[in-house]
Amino acid sequence: MNAGTLPSRGIVLFAHGARDARWAEPFERLAQKLRALAGPDTPVSLAFLELMTPDLPTAVAAQVAAGCASITVVPVFFGQGGHVRRDLPLAIDACRTAHPGVDIRAAVPVGEDDAVLDALAAYCLRQLI
Amino acid sequence: MNAGTLPSRGIVLFAHGARDARWAEPFERLAQKLRALAGPDTPVSLAFLELMTPDLPTAVAAQVAAGCASITVVPVFFGQGGHVRRDLPLAIDACRTAHPGVDIRAAVPVGEDDAVLDALAAYCLRQLI
Numbered sequence: 001m002n003a004g005t006l007p008s009r010g011i012v013l014f015a016h017g018a019r020d021a022r023w024a025e026p027f028e029r030l031a032q033k034l035r036a037l038a039g040p041d042t043p044v045s046l047a048f049l050e051l052m053t054p055d056l057p058t059a060v061a062a063q064v065a066a067g068c069a070s071i072t073v074v075p076v077f078f079g080q081g082g083h084v085r086r087d088l089p090l091a092i093d094a095c096r097t098a099h100p101g102v103d104i105r106a107a108v109p110v111g112e113d114d115a116v117l118d119a120l121a122a123y124c125l126r127q128l129i
Numbered sequence: 130m131n132a133g134t135l136p137s138r139g140i141v142l143f144a145h146g147a148r149d150a151r152w153a154e155p156f157e158r159l160a161q162k163l164r165a166l167a168g169p170d171t172p173v174s175l176a177f178l179e180l181m182t183p184d185l186p187t188a189v190a191a192q193v194a195a196g197c198a199s200i201t202v203v204p205v206f207f208g209q210g211g212h213v214r215r216d217l218p219l220a221i222d223a224c225r226t227a228h229p230g231v232d233i234r235a236a237v238p239v240g241e242d243d244a245v246l247d248a249l250a251a252y253c254l255r256q257l258i
Contacts, residue, residue: 009257018210026207026240033250042257074253078144078205079152107256110249111155119248120239121162124203127236128138128171 010043010068012059014106015076016083017048024052027076043068049083049091056091060104070103071095078111139172139192139200143185143235145212146177153181156205172197178212178220185220189233199232200224207240 011034015027027046034044043066047059054062056073063071073092075084088106095104110116140163144156156175164173172195176188183191185202192200202221204213217235224233239245 011253011257013253015207018208020208020210020214023208023210025209026238026246030246030249030253033246034253037250037254038257072256074256076207076249078155078207079147079149080154081147081149081152085149107253109155110252113248113252116245116248116252117155117159117162119242119245120159120205121166123239123242123245124140124142124159124163124236125166127201127203128140128167 008041008043008063008066008068010045010063010066010071011038012045012047012056012063012071012073013076014047014049014056014073014088015052017050017052019051021052024048030076047073049087056088057095057098060095060099060102064099064102068102070105072105072107074107075109077109080109080111084109137170137172137192137195137197139174139195139197140167141174141176141185141188141192141200141202142205143176143178143202143217144181144205146179146181148180150181153177159205176202178216185217186224186227189224189228189231193228193231197231199234201234201236203236204238206238209238209240213238 031044031046043063045059047054047056077084092106160173160175172192174188176185206213221235
């Protein structure tokens with residue numbers, strides 16, 4: 001946090017969730033990397049659509065309680081199916097209704113980013129037998 | 130292909146699949162990027178666990194028919210849940226049984242790669258309000 005001098009900006013990484021707890025490990029590593037990049041004034045949280053906690057409203061409420069005046073929700077999904085096109089907007093709307101004074105936005109999913117796709121392609125090439 | 134002088138190496142990008150056809154777009158872009166990197170002697174295919182086609186055995190059989198002697202299957206998944214830990218090994222085993230003369234391997238999922246996570250973290254940071 002920023003000692004109360006400025007309202008904080010928060011980032012919530014929104015992922016699908018799974019039954020196996022080990023599934024979340026890459027998302028936890030991503031959150032750690034992002035915390036290192038973003039610095040102490042930018043809280044970074046994970047939130048899950050299903051099967052894991054917290055859900056998006058809970059993660060957003062915690063960032064609001066911690067003083068965030070704007071929150072960016074980044075969908076950590078490759079493709080845009082029903083979860084991103086339908087479930088996420090509904091959850092975002094619920095968060096906005098619950099916190100009318102907070103600027104809450106959903107970013108474009110990570111799978112749309114050219115640099116992310118470049119990193120994926122480079123990784124795939126390195127796996128060639 | 131390589132004019133028959135050497136057996137080809139193929140890459141199959143293995144993804145989950147979804148009901149919405151638009152979901153596959155980032156995977157198609159990834160395949161295009163990978164083809165540009167890998168060159169014409171390395172066929173690159175998509176395969177899906179469910180809801181989309183082809184499935185993994187079909188994609189592998191097509192690469193074998195096209196002359197691939199080794200095939201690397203890259204799971205385009207962030208986390209390792211049941212799909213990667215249980216469903217994928219079963220599908221790989223079925224492919225090996227069907228094509229005993231072909232070297233078929235599964236790579237570590239993309240979400241385990243540090244450079245991929247760095248690219249994801251950089252993207253997330255750029256989304257800050």
